[in-house]
Amino acid sequence: MLEDAFSAYKGPYIAGRVAAQHKTVCEILIPGAMIQAAISGAMRRIGKQPVVGDFVVLLDQTELNSYTIVDILPRKTCLARGSPGDGSEEQVIAANIDTIFIVTAVGKDQNLRRLERYLTIVYSSGAKPVILVNKIDLVDDTAQVIKETQDIAGDVPVITISALSKNGLDALLPYINPDETVALIGSSGVGKSTLINTFFGETIQKTMGVREDDDKGRHITTVRQLFLLPNGGIFIDNPGIRKIQLGDSSDGIERTFSDITDLAHNCRFKNCTHHDEPHCAVRNAVQQGLITQERLASYHKLTDELVFQSEKAELGLKRLEKKKYKGMTQSARKYREFTGK
Numbered sequence: 001m002l003e004d005a006f007s008a009y010k011g012p013y014i015a016g017r018v019a020a021q022h023k024t025v026c027e028i029l030i031p032g033a034m035i036q037a038a039i040s041g042a043m044r045r046i047g048k049q050p051v052v053g054d055f056v057v058l059l060d061q062t063e064l065n066s067y068t069i070v071d072i073l074p075r076k077t078c079l080a081r082g083s084p085g086d087g088s089e090e091q092v093i094a095a096n097i098d099t100i101f102i103v104t105a106v107g108k109d110q111n112l113r114r115l116e117r118y119l120t121i122v123y124s125s126g127a128k129p130v131i132l133v134n135k136i137d138l139v140d141d142t143a144q145v146i147k148e149t150q151d152i153a154g155d156v157p158v159i160t161i162s163a164l165s166k167n168g169l170d171a172l173l174p175y176i177n178p179d180e181t182v183a184l185i186g187s188s189g190v191g192k193s194t195l196i197n198t199f200f201g202e203t204i205q206k207t208m209g210v211r212e213d214d215d216k217g218r219h220i221t222t223v224r225q226l227f228l229l230p231n232g233g234i235f236i237d238n239p240g241i242r243k244i245q246l247g248d249s250s251d252g253i254e255r256t257f258s259d260i261t262d263l264a265h266n267c268r269f270k271n272c273t274h275h276d277e278p279h280c281a282v283r284n285a286v287q288q289g290l291i292t293q294e295r296l297a298s299y300h301k302l303t304d305e306l307v308f309q310s311e312k313a314e315l316g317l318k319r320l321e322k323k324k325y326k327g328m329t330q331s332a333r334k335y336r337e338f339t340g341k
Protein backbone atom coordinates (compact mmCIF):
# COMPACT_ATOMS: atom_id res chain seq x y z
CA MET A 1 0.00 0.00 0.00
CA LEU A 2 2.76 2.43 0.94
CA GLU A 3 4.72 1.43 -2.13
CA ASP A 4 1.73 2.41 -4.26
CA ALA A 5 1.40 5.72 -2.52
CA PHE A 6 5.06 6.37 -2.97
CA SER A 7 5.25 5.42 -6.62
CA ALA A 8 3.88 8.87 -7.50
CA TYR A 9 7.27 10.30 -6.48
CA LYS A 10 10.37 9.91 -8.59
CA GLY A 11 13.72 11.59 -8.99
CA PRO A 12 15.14 13.34 -5.95
CA TYR A 13 12.46 12.04 -3.60
CA ILE A 14 13.11 9.49 -0.87
CA ALA A 15 10.95 7.93 1.84
CA GLY A 16 11.57 8.28 5.56
CA ARG A 17 9.88 7.81 8.89
CA VAL A 18 9.36 10.50 11.51
CA ALA A 19 11.29 9.79 14.72
CA ALA A 20 10.55 13.09 16.48
CA GLN A 21 8.59 16.14 15.53
CA HIS A 22 8.83 19.84 16.26
CA LYS A 23 6.95 22.76 14.83
CA THR A 24 8.95 23.21 11.65
CA VAL A 25 11.49 20.39 11.59
CA CYS A 26 11.43 16.65 12.15
CA GLU A 27 13.99 13.99 12.82
CA ILE A 28 13.64 11.34 10.19
CA LEU A 29 14.85 7.79 10.00
CA ILE A 30 16.01 6.96 6.48
CA PRO A 31 17.74 3.74 5.52
CA GLY A 32 20.98 3.69 7.49
CA ALA A 33 20.79 7.18 9.00
CA MET A 34 18.88 9.67 11.09
CA ILE A 35 18.53 13.09 9.49
CA GLN A 36 16.77 16.38 10.16
CA ALA A 37 14.28 17.72 7.65
CA ALA A 38 12.24 20.90 7.44
CA ILE A 39 8.51 20.75 6.82
CA SER A 40 7.73 22.39 3.48
CA GLY A 41 6.02 25.76 3.53
CA ALA A 42 3.17 24.38 1.44
CA MET A 43 2.47 21.70 4.03
CA ARG A 44 2.59 24.18 6.87
CA ARG A 45 0.18 26.49 5.09
CA ILE A 46 -2.45 23.79 4.86
CA GLY A 47 -1.77 22.63 8.41
CA LYS A 48 -0.39 19.22 7.47
CA GLN A 49 1.70 18.29 10.49
CA PRO A 50 3.74 15.09 10.51
CA VAL A 51 3.67 13.09 13.73
CA VAL A 52 6.00 10.44 15.09
CA GLY A 53 5.57 7.22 13.11
CA ASP A 54 4.50 8.94 9.91
CA PHE A 55 5.98 7.77 6.63
CA VAL A 56 6.93 10.89 4.72
CA VAL A 57 8.21 11.90 1.31
CA LEU A 58 11.45 13.86 1.42
CA LEU A 59 12.98 16.07 -1.21
CA ASP A 60 16.64 15.17 -1.04
CA GLN A 61 18.84 18.08 -2.11
CA THR A 62 22.18 16.50 -1.43
CA GLU A 63 24.09 19.36 -3.04
CA LEU A 64 22.54 21.75 -0.51
CA ASN A 65 22.89 19.23 2.28
CA SER A 66 19.18 19.60 2.97
CA TYR A 67 16.06 17.52 3.18
CA THR A 68 12.52 18.85 3.02
CA ILE A 69 9.36 16.97 3.96
CA VAL A 70 6.93 17.47 1.10
CA ASP A 71 4.18 14.95 1.87
CA ILE A 72 2.81 12.49 4.40
CA LEU A 73 1.85 9.03 3.14
CA PRO A 74 -1.59 7.70 4.08
CA ARG A 75 -1.75 6.66 7.75
CA LYS A 76 -2.48 2.99 8.39
CA THR A 77 -3.41 3.60 12.03
CA CYS A 78 -3.78 6.81 13.91
CA LEU A 79 -3.53 7.33 17.66
CA ALA A 80 -5.42 10.50 18.57
CA ARG A 81 -6.95 12.25 21.51
CA GLY A 82 -9.73 14.76 21.89
CA SER A 83 -7.97 18.04 22.41
CA PRO A 84 -8.19 19.40 25.93
CA GLY A 85 -9.61 22.81 26.75
CA ASP A 86 -11.99 24.43 24.32
CA GLY A 87 -10.20 23.04 21.27
CA SER A 88 -12.39 21.06 18.99
CA GLU A 89 -10.33 18.88 16.74
CA GLU A 90 -8.77 15.58 17.48
CA GLN A 91 -5.09 15.72 17.98
CA VAL A 92 -3.08 13.03 16.26
CA ILE A 93 -0.25 11.85 18.46
CA ALA A 94 1.36 9.01 16.53
CA ALA A 95 0.76 7.13 13.30
CA ASN A 96 1.22 3.64 11.91
CA ILE A 97 1.46 1.75 15.19
CA ASP A 98 0.58 -1.92 14.62
CA THR A 99 0.42 -3.18 18.19
CA ILE A 100 -0.16 -1.29 21.41
CA PHE A 101 0.74 -2.86 24.74
CA ILE A 102 -1.72 -1.61 27.34
CA VAL A 103 0.23 -1.82 30.58
CA THR A 104 -1.72 -2.38 33.79
CA ALA A 105 -0.55 -3.63 37.15
CA VAL A 106 -1.86 -5.72 40.01
CA GLY A 107 -2.46 -4.46 43.50
CA LYS A 108 -3.35 -0.84 44.08
CA ASP A 109 -2.54 0.02 40.47
CA GLN A 110 -5.10 -2.43 39.13
CA ASN A 111 -8.05 -0.59 37.62
CA LEU A 112 -10.40 -2.41 35.29
CA ARG A 113 -12.35 0.74 34.40
CA ARG A 114 -9.20 2.42 33.22
CA LEU A 115 -8.42 -0.65 31.17
CA GLU A 116 -11.75 -0.27 29.33
CA ARG A 117 -10.79 3.30 28.59
CA TYR A 118 -7.45 2.28 27.12
CA LEU A 119 -9.01 -0.51 25.08
CA THR A 120 -11.41 2.02 23.58
CA ILE A 121 -8.54 4.28 22.61
CA VAL A 122 -6.51 1.48 21.05
CA TYR A 123 -9.44 0.04 19.09
CA SER A 124 -10.28 3.40 17.63
CA SER A 125 -6.66 3.93 16.59
CA GLY A 126 -6.78 0.82 14.42
CA ALA A 127 -3.86 -0.80 16.25
CA LYS A 128 -4.04 -4.26 17.83
CA PRO A 129 -4.31 -4.20 21.63
CA VAL A 130 -2.33 -6.54 23.89
CA ILE A 131 -2.80 -6.28 27.65
CA LEU A 132 0.21 -6.59 29.94
CA VAL A 133 -0.53 -7.14 33.60
CA ASN A 134 2.65 -6.03 35.36
CA LYS A 135 3.99 -6.44 38.93
CA ILE A 136 2.80 -10.02 39.02
CA ASP A 137 5.56 -10.65 41.59
CA LEU A 138 3.30 -8.90 44.12
CA VAL A 139 0.50 -11.49 44.12
CA ASP A 140 0.36 -15.16 45.01
CA ASP A 141 -2.69 -16.05 42.98
CA THR A 142 -2.34 -14.86 39.41
CA ALA A 143 -5.32 -16.89 38.15
CA GLN A 144 -7.84 -14.49 39.70
CA VAL A 145 -6.12 -11.43 38.21
CA ILE A 146 -6.01 -13.01 34.77
CA LYS A 147 -9.68 -13.96 34.98
CA GLU A 148 -10.83 -10.48 35.98
CA THR A 149 -8.81 -8.93 33.21
CA GLN A 150 -9.84 -11.47 30.60
CA ASP A 151 -13.51 -10.92 31.46
CA ILE A 152 -13.11 -7.35 30.30
CA ALA A 153 -10.68 -7.99 27.51
CA GLY A 154 -12.73 -10.45 25.46
CA ASP A 155 -10.32 -12.04 22.99
CA VAL A 156 -7.50 -9.54 23.53
CA PRO A 157 -4.36 -11.36 24.68
CA VAL A 158 -3.59 -10.92 28.38
CA ILE A 159 0.04 -11.42 29.41
CA THR A 160 1.26 -11.38 32.99
CA ILE A 161 4.75 -10.04 33.56
CA SER A 162 7.07 -8.60 36.13
CA ALA A 163 9.13 -5.86 34.59
CA LEU A 164 11.15 -5.59 37.78
CA SER A 165 12.18 -9.23 38.07
CA LYS A 166 12.10 -9.67 34.26
CA ASN A 167 9.53 -12.43 34.46
CA GLY A 168 7.38 -13.43 31.50
CA LEU A 169 8.95 -10.94 29.10
CA ASP A 170 9.57 -13.64 26.49
CA ALA A 171 5.82 -13.73 25.90
CA LEU A 172 6.12 -10.27 24.33
CA LEU A 173 8.49 -11.43 21.61
CA PRO A 174 5.79 -12.77 19.25
CA TYR A 175 4.41 -9.24 19.08
CA ILE A 176 7.73 -7.66 18.12
CA ASN A 177 8.13 -8.37 14.43
CA PRO A 178 10.34 -6.93 11.70
CA ASP A 179 8.72 -3.92 10.01
CA GLU A 180 6.05 -3.78 12.67
CA THR A 181 5.63 -0.91 15.09
CA VAL A 182 4.77 -1.26 18.76
CA ALA A 183 4.04 1.26 21.52
CA LEU A 184 3.14 1.22 25.22
CA ILE A 185 0.32 3.04 26.95
CA GLY A 186 -0.83 2.90 30.55
CA SER A 187 -1.36 5.01 33.62
CA SER A 188 1.36 6.53 35.69
CA GLY A 189 3.08 4.09 38.01
CA VAL A 190 2.16 0.82 36.31
CA GLY A 191 5.78 0.26 35.30
CA LYS A 192 6.14 1.48 31.72
CA SER A 193 9.59 3.00 32.22
CA THR A 194 10.77 -0.07 34.07
CA LEU A 195 9.55 -2.27 31.24
CA ILE A 196 11.17 -0.07 28.63
CA ASN A 197 14.46 -0.28 30.49
CA THR A 198 14.44 -4.01 31.09
CA PHE A 199 12.91 -5.09 27.80
CA PHE A 200 13.87 -2.55 25.17
CA GLY A 201 16.59 -1.01 27.31
CA GLU A 202 19.95 -1.58 25.77
CA THR A 203 18.79 -1.05 22.22
CA ILE A 204 17.15 2.23 23.02
CA GLN A 205 20.06 3.67 24.86
CA LYS A 206 22.26 2.78 21.94
CA THR A 207 19.88 4.34 19.45
CA MET A 208 19.62 7.52 21.45
CA GLY A 209 23.36 7.95 21.31
CA VAL A 210 23.55 7.63 17.54
CA ARG A 211 24.22 11.25 16.79
CA GLU A 212 24.60 13.99 19.29
CA ASP A 213 25.77 16.77 16.99
CA ASP A 214 24.20 18.00 13.81
CA ASP A 215 26.15 18.73 10.62
CA LYS A 216 27.32 22.07 11.92
CA GLY A 217 28.60 20.52 15.12
CA ARG A 218 25.77 21.89 17.21
CA HIS A 219 24.49 19.81 20.08
CA ILE A 220 21.07 18.34 19.40
CA THR A 221 18.87 18.17 22.45
CA THR A 222 15.85 16.48 20.88
CA VAL A 223 14.66 13.27 22.41
CA ARG A 224 14.07 10.68 19.78
CA GLN A 225 10.77 8.85 20.07
CA LEU A 226 11.09 6.08 17.50
CA PHE A 227 13.55 3.27 18.01
CA LEU A 228 14.78 0.52 15.77
CA LEU A 229 14.89 -2.84 17.55
CA PRO A 230 17.54 -5.49 16.78
CA ASN A 231 15.14 -7.68 14.76
CA GLY A 232 13.92 -4.80 12.61
CA GLY A 233 10.87 -4.06 14.74
CA ILE A 234 10.16 -0.49 15.74
CA PHE A 235 9.23 0.90 19.14
CA ILE A 236 7.57 4.29 19.63
CA ASP A 237 7.54 6.11 22.96
CA ASN A 238 6.49 9.73 23.33
CA PRO A 239 5.02 12.01 25.98
CA GLY A 240 1.72 12.38 24.11
CA ILE A 241 1.18 8.64 24.11
CA ARG A 242 1.85 8.59 27.84
CA LYS A 243 -0.82 11.19 28.47
CA ILE A 244 -3.44 9.89 26.09
CA GLN A 245 -7.12 10.54 26.80
CA LEU A 246 -10.31 9.24 25.30
CA GLY A 247 -10.94 10.91 21.97
CA ASP A 248 -13.62 10.64 19.39
CA SER A 249 -13.95 6.89 19.24
CA SER A 250 -17.44 5.45 19.07
CA ASP A 251 -16.39 2.28 17.29
CA GLY A 252 -13.75 1.87 19.97
CA ILE A 253 -16.45 1.83 22.63
CA GLU A 254 -18.52 -0.65 20.68
CA ARG A 255 -15.64 -3.05 20.43
CA THR A 256 -14.55 -2.61 24.02
CA PHE A 257 -18.08 -3.27 25.26
CA SER A 258 -19.11 -5.80 22.63
CA ASP A 259 -20.98 -7.78 25.31
CA ILE A 260 -23.19 -4.75 25.97
CA THR A 261 -23.67 -3.78 22.34
CA ASP A 262 -24.56 -7.39 21.48
CA LEU A 263 -27.17 -7.53 24.23
CA ALA A 264 -28.54 -4.16 23.16
CA HIS A 265 -30.03 -5.80 20.07
CA ASN A 266 -32.56 -7.38 22.43
CA CYS A 267 -33.62 -4.14 24.12
CA ARG A 268 -37.17 -3.14 23.25
CA PHE A 269 -36.13 0.27 21.96
CA LYS A 270 -33.60 0.50 19.17
CA ASN A 271 -32.06 3.63 20.69
CA CYS A 272 -32.15 2.29 24.26
CA THR A 273 -29.54 4.02 26.42
CA HIS A 274 -29.81 1.28 29.08
CA HIS A 275 -30.55 3.88 31.75
CA ASP A 276 -34.23 3.57 32.60
CA GLU A 277 -36.07 2.34 29.52
CA PRO A 278 -38.42 -0.63 30.06
CA HIS A 279 -37.43 -4.06 28.77
CA CYS A 280 -33.75 -3.26 28.62
CA ALA A 281 -31.75 -6.42 27.92
CA VAL A 282 -28.57 -4.87 29.23
CA ARG A 283 -29.97 -3.94 32.63
CA ASN A 284 -31.56 -7.37 32.75
CA ALA A 285 -28.15 -8.92 32.27
CA VAL A 286 -26.81 -6.78 35.10
CA GLN A 287 -29.61 -7.99 37.36
CA GLN A 288 -28.77 -11.56 36.50
CA GLY A 289 -25.16 -10.92 37.32
CA LEU A 290 -23.94 -11.48 33.75
CA ILE A 291 -22.51 -7.98 33.55
CA THR A 292 -21.29 -6.05 36.56
CA GLN A 293 -22.88 -2.79 37.61
CA GLU A 294 -19.43 -1.18 37.45
CA ARG A 295 -18.96 -2.21 33.84
CA LEU A 296 -22.30 -0.74 32.79
CA ALA A 297 -21.47 2.46 34.68
CA SER A 298 -18.15 2.60 32.91
CA TYR A 299 -19.92 2.16 29.55
CA HIS A 300 -22.29 5.01 30.39
CA LYS A 301 -19.46 7.25 31.49
CA LEU A 302 -17.42 6.70 28.35
CA THR A 303 -20.46 7.11 26.11
CA ASP A 304 -21.36 10.40 27.84
CA GLU A 305 -17.82 11.66 27.37
CA LEU A 306 -17.97 10.77 23.73
CA VAL A 307 -21.20 12.70 23.21
CA PHE A 308 -19.53 15.65 24.86
CA GLN A 309 -16.49 15.32 22.62
CA SER A 310 -18.50 15.12 19.43
CA GLU A 311 -20.67 18.09 20.44
CA LYS A 312 -17.49 19.99 21.07
CA ALA A 313 -16.19 18.93 17.67
CA GLU A 314 -19.37 20.06 15.97
CA LEU A 315 -19.19 23.40 17.71
CA GLY A 316 -15.64 23.80 16.51
CA LEU A 317 -16.66 22.92 12.98
CA LYS A 318 -19.33 25.60 13.01
CA ARG A 319 -16.81 28.11 14.27
CA LEU A 320 -14.48 27.09 11.48
CA GLU A 321 -17.22 27.44 8.88
CA LYS A 322 -18.05 30.89 10.17
CA LYS A 323 -14.41 31.86 9.86
CA LYS A 324 -14.21 30.49 6.33
CA TYR A 325 -17.38 32.32 5.40
CA LYS A 326 -16.00 35.53 6.84
CA GLY A 327 -12.85 35.00 4.79
CA MET A 328 -14.91 34.49 1.66
CA THR A 329 -16.99 37.62 2.14
CA GLN A 330 -13.84 39.60 2.81
CA SER A 331 -12.18 38.44 -0.38
CA ALA A 332 -15.42 39.04 -2.27
CA ARG A 333 -15.42 42.58 -0.96
CA LYS A 334 -11.80 43.07 -1.94
CA TYR A 335 -12.56 41.70 -5.37
CA ARG A 336 -15.43 44.09 -5.78
CA GLU A 337 -13.26 46.98 -4.63
CA PHE A 338 -10.60 45.93 -7.06
CA THR A 339 -12.89 45.50 -10.03
CA GLY A 340 -15.17 48.36 -9.05
CA LYS A 341 -18.21 46.04 -9.28
Ligand SMILES: Nc1nc2c(ncn2[C@@H]2O[C@H](COP(=O)(O)OP(=O)(O)OP(=O)(O)O)[C@@H](O)[C@H]2O)c(=O)[nH]1
Nearest residue numbers: 134135162163164165187188189190191192193194
Ligand atom coordinates in the same frame (compact mmCIF):
# COMPACT_ATOMS: atom_id res chain seq x y z
N1 LIG B 1 6.94 -5.03 42.39
C1 LIG B 1 7.09 -4.51 41.18
N2 LIG B 1 7.28 -3.20 41.05
C2 LIG B 1 7.44 -2.69 39.81
C3 LIG B 1 7.41 -3.52 38.66
N3 LIG B 1 7.59 -2.73 37.57
C4 LIG B 1 7.72 -1.47 38.03
N4 LIG B 1 7.64 -1.45 39.38
C5 LIG B 1 7.75 -0.27 40.27
O1 LIG B 1 6.63 0.60 40.07
C6 LIG B 1 7.03 1.96 40.20
C7 LIG B 1 6.61 2.74 38.97
O2 LIG B 1 7.30 2.26 37.84
P1 LIG B 1 7.59 3.12 36.53
O3 LIG B 1 8.29 2.26 35.58
O4 LIG B 1 8.24 4.41 36.90
O5 LIG B 1 6.09 3.44 36.06
P2 LIG B 1 5.62 4.27 34.78
O6 LIG B 1 4.44 3.55 34.24
O7 LIG B 1 6.75 4.49 33.84
O8 LIG B 1 5.16 5.63 35.43
P3 LIG B 1 5.19 7.08 34.74
O9 LIG B 1 6.62 7.38 34.41
O10 LIG B 1 4.64 7.96 35.83
O11 LIG B 1 4.29 7.02 33.54
C8 LIG B 1 8.53 1.93 40.42
O12 LIG B 1 8.77 2.07 41.80
C9 LIG B 1 8.95 0.57 39.91
O13 LIG B 1 10.10 0.08 40.55
C10 LIG B 1 7.23 -4.93 38.85
O14 LIG B 1 7.20 -5.73 37.91
N5 LIG B 1 7.06 -5.36 40.13
Ligand SMILES: [Zn+2]
Nearest residue numbers: 267272274280
Ligand atom coordinates in the same frame (compact mmCIF):
# COMPACT_ATOMS: atom_id res chain seq x y z
ZN1 LIG C 1 -31.16 -1.26 26.89
